[in-house]
Amino acid sequence: MKANIVIAGVGGQGTVLAGKLVARAAMDAGLAVRTSETIGMAQRGGSVVSHVRISDGPIASPLMPQGAADTLLGFEPGEAVRCLPYLRPGGTVVVNAHTVAPVAAALTHTEYSGPAMIDYLGKCGGRLVVIDGDAICAEVGSAKVLNVALIGAAAAAGALGLTLEQIEEALRKSLRPKLVDMNIQALHAGARAAGQAAPQELQKETQ
Amino acid sequence: MGNEAIGLGALAAGVRVVTGYPGTPSSEILPTVSERNSGNIHVEWSVNEKVALEVAAGAAVAGARSMVTMKQVGLNVAADPLMSLAYLGVKGGMVVVVADDPGPISSQTEQDTRTFALFSKLPVFDPASPEEAYEMIIDAFELSERFGTPVLFRPTTRVCHGNAPVKLRETLAAAPESLRFKKDSRWVIFPRLSYENHIKMEQRLPVIAEEFSSYRFNSLSGEGRLGLVTQGISSGYVGEALTILGDLGQPLPAHKLLRVATPHPFPKRLALDFFDGLDRVLVIEELDPFIERELQRLAGEQQLSVTVLGKASGHIQVAGENTVAAVTQAIAGFFGVPFVPAASSPIGATMLVEAPELPGRPPVLCAGCSHRSAFIAVKRSMRKRRAIFSGDIGCYTLGNAKPLDMVDTCLCMGAGITMAQGLHVVEPNALHFAFIGDSTFFHSGITGIINAVYNRTPIVVVVLDNATTAMTGLQPHPGTGDTMMGWVSQKVDIAAVLRAIGVKHVEKCDPLKLEESMAAVVRAADATADGVAALIFESPCIHVAPPAPSYIVDAEACECKECIIRLGCPAILSVNGKAVIDETLCFGCDLCAQICMFDAISPFSLLSAKPLSPKPPSATP
Numbered sequence: 001m002k003a004n005i006v007i008a009g010v011g012g013q014g015t016v017l018a019g020k021l022v023a024r025a026a027m028d029a030g031l032a033v034r035t036s037e038t039i040g041m042a043q044r045g046g047s048v049v050s051h052v053r054i055s056d057g058p059i060a061s062p063l064m065p066q067g068a069a070d071t072l073l074g075f076e077p078g079e080a081v082r083c084l085p086y087l088r089p090g091g092t093v094v095v096n097a098h099t100v101a102p103v104a105a106a107l108t109h110t111e112y113s114g115p116a117m118i119d120y121l122g123k124c125g126g127r128l129v130v131i132d133g134d135a136i137c138a139e140v141g142s143a144k145v146l147n148v149a150l151i152g153a154a155a156a157a158g159a160l161g162l163t164l165e166q167i168e169e170a171l172r173k174s175l176r177p178k179l180v181d182m183n184i185q186a187l188h189a190g191a192r193a194a195g196q197a198a199p200q201e202l203q204k205e206t207q
Numbered sequence: 208m209g210n211e212a213i214g215l216g217a218l219a220a221g222v223r224v225v226t227g228y229p230g231t232p233s234s235e236i237l238p239t240v241s242e243r244n245s246g247n248i249h250v251e252w253s254v255n256e257k258v259a260l261e262v263a264a265g266a267a268v269a270g271a272r273s274m275v276t277m278k279q280v281g282l283n284v285a286a287d288p289l290m291s292l293a294y295l296g297v298k299g300g301m302v303v304v305v306a307d308d309p310g311p312i313s314s315q316t317e318q319d320t321r322t323f324a325l326f327s328k329l330p331v332f333d334p335a336s337p338e339e340a341y342e343m344i345i346d347a348f349e350l351s352e353r354f355g356t357p358v359l360f361r362p363t364t365r366v367c368h369g370n371a372p373v374k375l376r377e378t379l380a381a382a383p384e385s386l387r388f389k390k391d392s393r394w395v396i397f398p399r400l401s402y403e404n405h406i407k408m409e410q411r412l413p414v415i416a417e418e419f420s421s422y423r424f425n426s427l428s429g430e431g432r433l434g435l436v437t438q439g440i441s442s443g444y445v446g447e448a449l450t451i452l453g454d455l456g457q458p459l460p461a462h463k464l465l466r467v468a469t470p471h472p473f474p475k476r477l478a479l480d481f482f483d484g485l486d487r488v489l490v491i492e493e494l495d496p497f498i499e500r501e502l503q504r505l506a507g508e509q510q511l512s513v514t515v516l517g518k519a520s521g522h523i524q525v526a527g528e529n530t531v532a533a534v535t536q537a538i539a540g541f542f543g544v545p546f547v548p549a550a551s552s553p554i555g556a557t558m559l560v561e562a563p564e565l566p567g568r569p570p571v572l573c574a575g576c577s578h579r580s581a582f583i584a585v586k587r588s589m590r591k592r593r594a595i596f597s598g599d600i601g602c603y604t605l606g607n608a609k610p611l612d613m614v615d616t617c618l619c620m621g622a623g624i625t626m627a628q629g630l631h632v633v634e635p636n637a638l639h640f641a642f643i644g645d646s647t648f649f650h651s652g653i654t655g656i657i658n659a660v661y662n663r664t665p666i667v668v669v670v671l672d673n674a675t676t677a678m679t680g681l682q683p684h685p686g687t688g689d690t691m692m693g694w695v696s697q698k699v700d701i702a703a704v705l706r707a708i709g710v711k712h713v714e715k716c717d718p719l720k721l722e723e724s725m726a727a728v729v730r731a732a733d734a735t736a737d738g739v740a741a742l743i744f745e746s747p748c749i750h751v752a753p754p755a756p757s758y759i760v761d762a763e764a765c766e767c768k769e770c771i772i773r774l775g776c777p778a779i780l781s782v783n784g785k786a787v788i789d790e791t792l793c794f795g796c797d798l799c800a801q802i803c804m805f806d807a808i809s810p811f812s813l814l815s816a817k818p819l820s821p822k823p824p825s826a827t828p
Contacts, residue, residue: 011570020370027372034336035370038312039231044605044678045777046570060446062336062369065531078565103571103608103777111781116563143791 001031002057003161004064005154007050008083009075010100011038014147017174018073019050021151025162025170026054036062045103047079054161071159073150075133076100077117090126092159094150094194096133129157131193136186145186152190164191209337209366212373213304214239216344217274218248220300221380224266225250226259228650229679230278231313232367233306237276241691250691252682255620255650256281260288260303267301267357269388272348276304279318280619284651286323292357293327294404295396299386300352302344303329304360306367309493309528313364315600315619317526319494320361324471328408330415331359331471335442337371339424343468345376346422354411363493365440365528416472424468427481431461434481434488435538436498438467441491441529448535452544460542473501482511489541490517493529516541571605574778575754575794577718577746578603578671582613583773583798584724584744585640585669589732594638595630599623599652601644602678602748603671610775614642621651628655628664638732639666646676646684648701653708656739660709665735667728668710670701671718673748681750705741712740719746721801755795756810760786764807770799 005022009015016037023033037050053059066085074080074095087093099114122128136149148171154160155167164187171183214236217225225248227237241250249266253259256277263273277285282305289303305323308314324331332347334340340362351358393400419425437445445464452459465481467474482488482505490499499517506513516522522537523529539546572579582603585596598604598614599622607614616626627641643652648670659666676682683689688698705713712734716727727742734740746752757778765785770776778792779799788799790811800808 010568012573023370033371036365037368037370039368039680044570044573044602045568047568059371060450061440061443061531062365062371063444063531065447065451065535068531079568081563082565084562101780102566102568103775112563112566120563137791 001055001161003054003071004069004088005052005054005071005073005160006064006069006083006086007052007073007075008079009048010079011045011048013048013075013100014144015048015050015075018147018151019052021148021167021170021174022052022054022160022162024174025166028169028173029162029166031056032059034059034062047082049083071154073154074121075146075150077114077121078112080121081117084121084124087124092127092129092154092157093121094129094131094154094157094159095121096146096150097130098132098134127157129153129159129194131190136189136193139189140182140186142182145183148183148186149190149193152187153194155187156191156194164188208235208368208370209334209340209362210235210368211239212337212341213344213360213362215243215373215375216341217302217348218243219341219376219379220345220348221272222274222348223248223271223299224263224273225276226253226262226273227276228253228256228259228281229676229682230281230306231679232308232364233276233278233281233304234679234682235367236304237691244692252684252691254685256285257288260285260292263301263303264288264292264297264357267297267299268295268394269298270386271299272301272352273299274302274304277306278314279305279307279320280315281305282320282323283318284620289329289357290327291396293329293408294401295394296355296404297351297357298355300348300350301357302347302351302360303357304344304362307361307363307494309363312528317494319497320359321470321497322495324359324361325497327359328412329357329359329471330354330419330469331361333361333439333468333470334366334424335439335466335468336366337369338373339468340366341373341375343424350415354415356408356411363439369440412472416475419469419472419474420476422469422474424466425474425477426466427463427477429461429463430484431463432484432486433460433462433542434465434485435462435491435541436465436467436481436488436502437491438470438498439493441493441534442466444529444531444534445491445538447531448538451531451535452539452542452546455544455546457544459544462542467498470497470501473505475505478502478505479509482506482509482513485513487541488513488515489522489537490515491523491529491534491537492517569608571608571775571777572602572611573749573794574776574792575749575796576602577673577744577748577796578606579611579774579776580721580724580746580796580798581669581671581718581744582606582611583802584718584721585728586611586613587721588725588728589638589640592638592732593634593636594640594732595627595634597623597627597630597639597641599641599643599647601647601671603642603644606642608775610773620647621655624652624655624666624668625658627666628659628662631664631666638735640669641666642669642671644677645670645672645674645686645701646682649685649699653704656705656710656741657708659739663738665738665740667731667735668705668739668741669731670741670743672701672743672745673751674745675748675751677748677750681748701743705743710739710741711737713743714741715743715745717746718744719796719798721798749794755797756812757790757793757795758788758797758800758808759790759811760788761807761809764805766807767804769802769804770808773802774799
């Protein structure tokens with residue numbers, strides 16, 4: 001079993017914790033794990049990327065080469081596109097539909113369209129799962145559960161090699177007790193959203 | 208995390224004293240120890256790296272095992288005590304952990320601590336993974352104690368911030384019950400002692416090098432006339448590259464593989480075994496071509512006809528991080544096997560043609576950051592005067608980005624204050640502002656201010672006091688009073704320090720109150736007629752203070768877009784020509800409401816109470 005996962009987002013969106021949760025679940029399943037993440041200066045609203053590599057054999061490097069990721073978790077459509085070169089042909093992209101505009105985008109006329117980015121991801125990726133992260137956050141009542149919702153969507157799409165139950169267990173072990181229920185709710189909301197998104201994807205693939 | 212592994216390894220080695228100054232990528236090592244401290248280990252964030260190293264050295268000469276942590280540029284600050292301590296030596300094992308940052312990702316330089324080890328004649332360990340880091344730091348303590356020398360331990364960012372399962376030892380080394388400093392002239396550095404110890408150091412290095420040739424984490428494998436050499440995280444990239452090339456289906460040429468985990472003193476015997484039978488060697492490493500030079504020197508010394516390729520020959524990039532792709536490419540070229548990188552694979556080609564344009568996304572000051580307000584206050588009040596803004600190291604370096612554009616210089620910790628003095632000599636008629644954070648003030652700001660007072664160089668020192676060391680992860684410092692031992696100490700008051708060193712004009716101000724802040728800036732600027740003036744902007748970092756209610760824009764009233772044009776706040780977006788505030792990001796700092804000329808922005812809860820008609824522009828646009 002091997003799973004290479006790239007997590008792309010904007011500093012502050014919870015990408016680091018997302019990587020840790022997936023790694024935790026994989027470790028508990030007795031698998032080898034290596035991860036690498038962006039900490040420090042880039043965390044302040046900049047582009048952040050985490051690599052998570054899971055395997056039942058030894059893993060040489062925490063960073064993977066381009067074209068090697070089975071799954072790309074995009075917290076934001078533009079950042080997903082930025083990391084797309086890491087995806088292998090036929091890999092899965094799980095992306096949040098809501099864009100985070102770069103600061104001063106309005107000043108420098110560098111705004112971009114989320115739908116255009118998602119359209120492009122659909123053309124390049126093997127499988128695309130788009131979820132409305134904002135709606136899930138609103139449903140659960142916290143803007144901070146986007147990471148767990150995306151993990152839920154990816155797990156439900158079979159893109160992590162881990163089950164929702166394994167992730168739930170990792171949530172229980174990693175989070176403060178009062179945050180666990182809310183995050184489990186977000187995990188399943190993400191999983192349901194992936195289930196609803198799937199038929200659309202089949203349609204897209206047959207076009 | 209690799210940094211946690213280093214902290215846990217130090218605990219397993221029975222460390223008694225742990226000191227450091229935060230700096231990416233080293234910051235998580237010291238808290239790992241303090242979180243597990245049963246009370247018998249002294250753990251402190253020191254005011255700077257020099258102090259941290261000296262505290263650890265004091266404990267080590269008394270026989271305690273000590274560890275000091277810092278990033279690579281921190282070692283420059285600690286260079287003075289380290290160089291001398293190399294001559295003086297230690298009694299208890301002392302490990303100086305210096306995290307290097309290839310890229311650089313969060314640093315000013317791409318300096319290589321292995322080269323510092325050569326310069327200071329100290330042994331250095333270079334782990335390749337979190338697992339190795341755990342085991343190797345225990346070895347480093349042991350070696351240090353056995354040879355009576357401080358030892359450098361040099362992980363890089365991808366080891367520090369990489370995560371992997373680490374098997375911990377079950378039994379930990381017991382710290383000695385009671386230690387007592389034994390008075391001896393060996394602890395007093397004098398020219399004669401340095402001369403004698405220099406001879407001992409030079410005699411010791413070949414002994415350690417010989418030991419390193421059999422060290423468990425240095426490895427030599429394979430056979431053939433070609434050789435690959437690597438170190439640290441690049442070992443992982445080489446492993447990955449060999450798998451990728453092997454999977455392409457064509458046979459790879461026979462080759463040897465050498466991994467160097469202890470680059471100094473260089474494991475000469477192991478390297479000679481490696482050289483045996485080789486024609487060509489490719490060295491894959493990050494930062495300096497350290498191993499490459501050692502191998503070239505050794506080949507010259509032994510008059511071997513072997514070609515050593517690497518950075519100098521252009522086969523490996525001279526700057527920045529290595530990547531699996533680049534390393535694969537380099538090895539494929541060295542082996543003479545074809546390799547098509549992923550960027551030109553079918554998926555890559557599709558993207559090159561059709562990829563929509565993506566804007567860059569550099570790091571920025573957080574929404575609600577009080578530094579933004581401070582910069583705006585200074586900028587607005589100095590609009591009609593010639594002013595130069597010297598910056599420093601911290602989150603506020605991000606004030607350089609447009610639209611703030613408030614950092615004209617940035618060099619190293621504390622240098623804003625002193626560079627402003629040099630700038631004043633050249634431009635005596637301009638106003639010179641030096642911005643410095645609270646932790647940086649204690650780290651290396653105070654001596655520079657004393658210099659300005661003494662030499663009568665009128666600058667405005669602006670202390671951006673957000674009550675934490677924000678950029679590196681909210682570490683405490685002398686101004687916050689809380690310590691890594693759980694005590695709350697007496698806080699060191701920045702204003703009192705400034706007054707005590709002779710700064711006559713010292714004023715405190717809340718930067719979130721714009722009008723008041725601007726008046727305070729003008730007062731400080733005018734006070735430079737009388738020497739150094741200081742303005743302390745006090746407002747806690749949003750990561751340590753509770754948020755205020757978020758704000759909302761009345762779209763009907765929104766006309767000026769000053770908030771978008773002037774602030775660079777991540778929470779303010781432009782939607783259909785109107786400002787819109789993302790309530791999940793807004794921290795409620797109120798700055799946008801204060802600069803809005805149409806009174807269109809208000810706290811969410813007050814919206815219904817606000818008049819919806821625009822008011823005329825105010826006198827201070």
